[in-house]
Amino acid sequence: MSTSSAVLTRPAGRPSGAVARSADLRLFRSEVRLVLGRRRNLALIAVLCCFPVLIGLAVHHSPTTPGDGPPFLSQVTDNGLFLVFTSLTVLLPFFLPLAVAVTAGESVAGEASIGTLRNLLVVPVSRTRLLVVKYAASVVFAFVCVAAVALVGVVVGLVLFPHGDVTLLSGTTVSYGEALWRSLLVLGYVTAMLAGLAAIGLFVSTLTEVPIGAMAATAVLAIISQIADSIPQISAIHPYLFSHPWMRFGDVLRSPMSWHGLEQGLLTQLAYLAVFLPAAWARLRTKDITA
Amino acid sequence: MTAPVGVAERAPAGPDAGTALAIRTTGLTKRFPGGQVAVDAVDLAVPHGAVYGFLGPNGSGKTTTIRILLGLVSATAGQIELLGEAMPRAGATVLPRVGALVEGPAFHPYLSGRDNLLRLDAGDRTVPGRAARARVDSALERVGLTAAAGKRYRKYSLGMRQRLGLAAALLRPRELLVLDEPTNGLDPQGTREVRHLLREASAEGSTVFVSSHLLSEIEQVCTDVGVMSHGRLVFQGSLPELRAAAGVRVRVETSMPEAAATVLTRLGTGRPELRPDGVVAELGTVPSDKVTADLVAAGIDVRQLVVERPDLEDLFVALTGEGFDVDE
Ligand SMILES: Nc1ncnc2c1ncn2[C@@H]1O[C@H](COP(=O)(O)OP(=O)(O)OP(=O)(O)O)[C@@H](O)[C@H]1O
Numbered sequence A: 001m002s003t004s005s006a007v008l009t010r011p012a013g014r015p016s017g018a019v020a021r022s023a024d025l026r027l028f029r030s031e032v033r034l035v036l037g038r039r040r041n042l043a044l045i046a047v048l049c050c051f052p053v054l055i056g057l058a059v060h061h062s063p064t065t066p067g068d069g070p071p072f073l074s075q076v077t078d079n080g081l082f083l084v085f086t087s088l089t090v091l092l093p094f095f096l097p098l099a100v101a102v103t104a105g106e107s108v109a110g111e112a113s114i115g116t117l118r119n120l121l122v123v124p125v126s127r128t129r130l131l132v133v134k135y136a137a138s139v140v141f142a143f144v145c146v147a148a149v150a151l152v153g154v155v156v157g158l159v160l161f162p163h164g165d166v167t168l169l170s171g172t173t174v175s176y177g178e179a180l181w182r183s184l185l186v187l188g189y190v191t192a193m194l195a196g197l198a199a200i201g202l203f204v205s206t207l208t209e210v211p212i213g214a215m216a217a218t219a220v221l222a223i224i225s226q227i228a229d230s231i232p233q234i235s236a237i238h239p240y241l242f243s244h245p246w247m248r249f250g251d252v253l254r255s256p257m258s259w260h261g262l263e264q265g266l267l268t269q270l271a272y273l274a275v276f277l278p279a280a281w282a283r284l285r286t287k288d289i290t291a
Numbered sequence B: 001m002t003a004p005v006g007v008a009e010r011a012p013a014g015p016d017a018g019t020a021l022a023i024r025t026t027g028l029t030k031r032f033p034g035g036q037v038a039v040d041a042v043d044l045a046v047p048h049g050a051v052y053g054f055l056g057p058n059g060s061g062k063t064t065t066i067r068i069l070l071g072l073v074s075a076t077a078g079q080i081e082l083l084g085e086a087m088p089r090a091g092a093t094v095l096p097r098v099g100a101l102v103e104g105p106a107f108h109p110y111l112s113g114r115d116n117l118l119r120l121d122a123g124d125r126t127v128p129g130r131a132a133r134a135r136v137d138s139a140l141e142r143v144g145l146t147a148a149a150g151k152r153y154r155k156y157s158l159g160m161r162q163r164l165g166l167a168a169a170l171l172r173p174r175e176l177l178v179l180d181e182p183t184n185g186l187d188p189q190g191t192r193e194v195r196h197l198l199r200e201a202s203a204e205g206s207t208v209f210v211s212s213h214l215l216s217e218i219e220q221v222c223t224d225v226g227v228m229s230h231g232r233l234v235f236q237g238s239l240p241e242l243r244a245a246a247g248v249r250v251r252v253e254t255s256m257p258e259a260a261a262t263v264l265t266r267l268g269t270g271r272p273e274l275r276p277d278g279v280v281a282e283l284g285t286v287p288s289d290k291v292t293a294d295l296v297a298a299g300i301d302v303r304q305l306v307v308e309r310p311d312l313e314d315l316f317v318a319l320t321g322e323g324f325d326v327d328e
């Protein structure tokens, strides 16, 4: 008996647990590869990685006095590791959200615009599973962006600046190794901050079949949130803005670590996830796929 | 096993195979938000094992019907059964058994043909991952894309794209194939190959549901036909029934028209008309090779025997009394 007929006569529709789980993993890998394999996305990462290099070179050539420039800049000359934090500070208002807006905004709308969404759905990839995979891949992309910047920052810092013990913002001194651990926490926190925006982007992406529109709308929302956050007259709403706690990653660099602000920041993002992921699901679940 | 594969795999197993329909819809209706009724009370009945040609002019609602069948678009009213299970509720278990090509191929332009298929294969929770590459390569081979498998999709010609779409539908043996205009953009050779694929799939036991706006492209493989017009199913039946309805005629050139007419009448053809050089009659459900055999057996000197098919334009006029223009 040929194998094909064996497959045909078996009740093919019932997924077995292990096979189904390995398929979920395959789909997730495929999605990550799709996002990270796109030249445009790689170009975005490359642009992000230029910043630690440029900032490092600039500071190396003309050291700044304390208080000048963005936070952490003046510490760079003391310890190269601060190049990571300076870069993140510079990139968090615009370039990192832009990168996240591009992938999250494209996630569903991109597949809809080229018609591949219908292929996936008839495989079948359920709409719920599609959203989970798309969202997870967007967050992975956000992490890769942040991690790439950090990695380049660490390396450039090691090359151009001293790399002994690190004096934290609270004045205490820790070993370079411990500071590196704290940097990992910073990566996690910043990624989590961008995860809220990714959820918004995913939702926007289910509203349209024009990916560029979803990208732009998501990026604009990130900017609006930050503008609103800078207007004192509406300070009452500031704690609810998703961009409000973004910059708090500096709290990781105090000793003892001040967890409260960080927790609040994570809770804010969780709240945005709790609103926008179900909203994306509700939207996609009932959507007619006519593209 | 020595029996030919095609025979061994004929007839999908199932408790009620034979009686049940592979596709059944009742009162299927889709009204788009703008108010346009794209599908209007369609009752499809596609028997197991059939090759069902789904015909209709541009805009008659073929693609919309297919989208509803597959759960891409929700129906405004009506029931759908695919392989005996209610759609869209049973999509997770039914759709893996269905291979589909909807409204032409669509793939990621910057991925290779193979990577595009691997991505779709990864979405299928009912097949083991380790055989993914083998499934993909055999599907590519079946549609003749092996040589171009590693090429980016954006560099594919229209015909290659169409083939890749078919390969996606053929990633694994399917009980049902739903193909929306699979011959679109193919040259005559490609069209023949698609027909061959359809026959092959049918011989392996798949039910095939294939849409087209050209009867001539699919009538050679179809056993059953449905004709759409303005969202309505205006005809559904076997191919001979369609021929009868549409008045397919047989023209026999012979020096003995009367004798030929007698044979034709005995066979059950309709309204034989005598001509100076022969006889013309409505073929109805009579197989044309039977006509030839009987005429020859009766000692009639058949110089030429022609089956005159009306083109879809004429057929359409015969069925609906209207022309075959774009439906609005
Ligand atoms: N998303 C939509 N919104 C509104 N109307 C639609 C939508 N999609 C299709 N229609 C309308 O539904 C009708 C049927 O379209 P459909 O695509 O099903 O036709 P078709 O038979 O597949 O045509 P073709 O042979 O050109 O592929 C058309 O009049 C079309 O304008």
Ligand SMILES: [Mg+2]
Residues within 6 Å of the ligand: B062, B063, B064, B103, B180
């Ligand atoms: Mg169509």
